[in-house]
Structures are given as structure tokens and as C-alpha cells.
Amino acid sequence: MEDVLHAVARTVISFILLMFITFLIGKQVNPHKNYFSFALSIILGSFVANMGFDVNLKFLPMLTSFLALFLIYYLISFISFKSRVLRKWFSGQPTVIINRGHILESNMKKLRYSIDDLNQQLRELGIFDIKEVEYALLEVSGNLSVLKKQQYQNTVKSDILKTESKQLSLPIELIIEGKLIDKNLTLKYNKNWIEQELIKRKLSINRILYAVIGTDGKLYVELYKDNAPSLTDKY
Incomplete structure (x- = not known):
């Protein structure tokens, strides 16, 4: 019985301690907006679990370690607030995925972030045409931040009414990373049609990173190693 009451x-x-700590730093830790907050949340959870359920561990040493971790967090937060360089090191920084409408495949490879990942996150933001994007940044949290091209921004009711009579369709991916997507070929957009379009543009399929038929029925092509400005993680 004594063991039960002790547990x-x-x-x-x-x-109670976890609720108090969460009240103090929950807004910074809960969203997992950076590497440090993600790691801290995992460690805090482990500490609380062991303090609460593992009766083989002494409570006071665990409590001391828990409070020490909390103090370390405050110290690092203070230092990061004062120093932007250290803040970038502790918190990380976004990575540019699309710059001025061009996909930066080198950054995507470094993150192991595929075209499919990019398209999924764009769709989650309500963007079905990649050509609408001027800039896209992958945040440390894993969320995608997007700035649309000027002509696609601030849609008003009059703009919607103008396009109501025009039938739109979902994008059709034809080429991904230099490979033809056979299952997406249609009677209209068949292999011969693609070859003719590439001939017009003086392109070979192995030079193409991504090719898609947009919702407006036009072919959008993004090349490997294009002449877009070189950007890495810097922002």
C-alpha cells in the first residue's frame, strides 16, 4: 500500500510540475518550431514519465535534473535572444525551396525533400499550380511558407466571376526527375505530344526536373541546373 501511495x-x-513548466514555456515548446524546442519537449516528457512512474529511481535527483534542464533552457533562450548567430545555431533557419519561380533542387536533395513532398504541402495551402509560386521556404518546423506571384495574389470576387465560365482541371504530372510518368498519360497528353513539346523547346527528357500540365491546360517545365540565383539555407 505504501508503494502505491508513493507512486x-x-x-x-x-x-503539477509539468503543468507549471508548460505554463511558463509552453508557447515556445509546444509548436516544435525549432530543433531546440523539439528536443526539449522530448526530454521533459521523459523526465516526467520517469519521475512519476519509475519508483526504482530516486525522486529528488530526478527533480534536481529536471530543474537543471529548465534552467539550461532559460539560459540558452536568453543567450539566443541576445545573439542572432547563436539563435540560428540553436533554432535553425528556413531553407529556400523555390526562388523567383524556380525550384532549387540542390536544396531539396540536401533535405531529402522530394517533388511529391513539395506538391503535397502546396496543395495543403490551397495551391494546385506550382507556377503560382514566387518563393517557397521550408521552415524548421517542417511547414512550407509560400509567397505567390503578384498576378495570383489577393483574388477578389470580380476575378472569380471572370473565370467561372472556364473549366479547370487538376494538374497532370508528366515528368518527374527526368522520368516519364506513364500512368498519367492521356489521349491528349500522350508520349508523342510530350516529345513534340520537348522538340519545340529544344529539350531532352533527362534535363527536366519537373513537367506538369497546369489547371489552365498549359505545360509547365522546370529544368535541372537552371540559371536561377544560387541560394542555400541562408534567408
Whole structure:
């Protein structure tokens, strides 16, 4: 019975302590907006679990370690607030994925971030045509931040009414990373049609990073190693 009461007391104290810490730093840690907050949240959870449920571990040393971790967090937060260089090191920084309408495949390879990942996150933002994007940055949190091209921004009701009579369709991916997507070929957009379009543009399929039929029925082509300005993680 004494062991049960001891376990209950540890759990209650650990829960109250976690709620207090969450009240103080929850807004910074909960969203996992950077590397440090993600790591901290995992460690805090591990500490609380052991403090509450592992009766083989002494409570006071665990509590001391928990409070020490909390103080380390505050120290690092203070230093990061004062120094932008250290803040970038602790928190990370966004990576440019699309710059001035051009996909930066070198950055994508470095992150192991595929065209499919990019398209999925664009769709989640309500963007089905990649050609609408001027800039796209992959945040440390894993979220994609997008700035649309000027002609696609601030749609008003009059713009919608003008296009109501025009039938739109979902984009059709034809080429990804130099390979033809056979299952997406149609009677209209067949292999012969693609070859003719590439001949018009004086392109070979192995030079193409991504080719898609947009919702407007036009072919959008993004090349490997284009002449877009070179950008890495800097922002």
C-alpha cells in the first residue's frame, strides 16, 4: 500500500510540475518550431514519465535534473535572444525551396525533400499550380511558407466571376526527375505530344526536373541546373 501511495504522490507532483513548466514555456515548446524546442519537449516528457512512474529511481535527483534542464533552457533562450548567430545555431533557419519561380533542387536533395513532398504541402495551402509560386521556404518546423506571384495574389470576387465560365482541371504530372510518368498519360497528353513539346523547346527528357500540365491546360517545365540565383539555407 505504501508503494502505491508513493507512486501516486510522485505522479501528482510530476504532473503539477509539468503543468507549471508548460505554463511558463509552453508557447515556445509546444509548436516544435525549432530543433531546440523539439528536443526539449522530448526530454521533459521523459523526465516526467520517469519521475512519476519509475519508483526504482530516486525522486529528488530526478527533480534536481529536471530543474537543471529548465534552467539550461532559460539560459540558452536568453543567450539566443541576445545573439542572432547563436539563435540560428540553436533554432535553425528556413531553407529556400523555390526562388523567383524556380525550384532549387540542390536544396531539396540536401533535405531529402522530394517533388511529391513539395506538391503535397502546396496543395495543403490551397495551391494546385506550382507556377503560382514566387518563393517557397521550408521552415524548421517542417511547414512550407509560400509567397505567390503578384498576378495570383489577393483574388477578389470580380476575378472569380471572370473565370467561372472556364473549366479547370487538376494538374497532370508528366515528368518527374527526368522520368516519364506513364500512368498519367492521356489521349491528349500522350508520349508523342510530350516529345513534340520537348522538340519545340529544344529539350531532352533527362534535363527536366519537373513537367506538369497546369489547371489552365498549359505545360509547365522546370529544368535541372537552371540559371536561377544560387541560394542555400541562408534567408
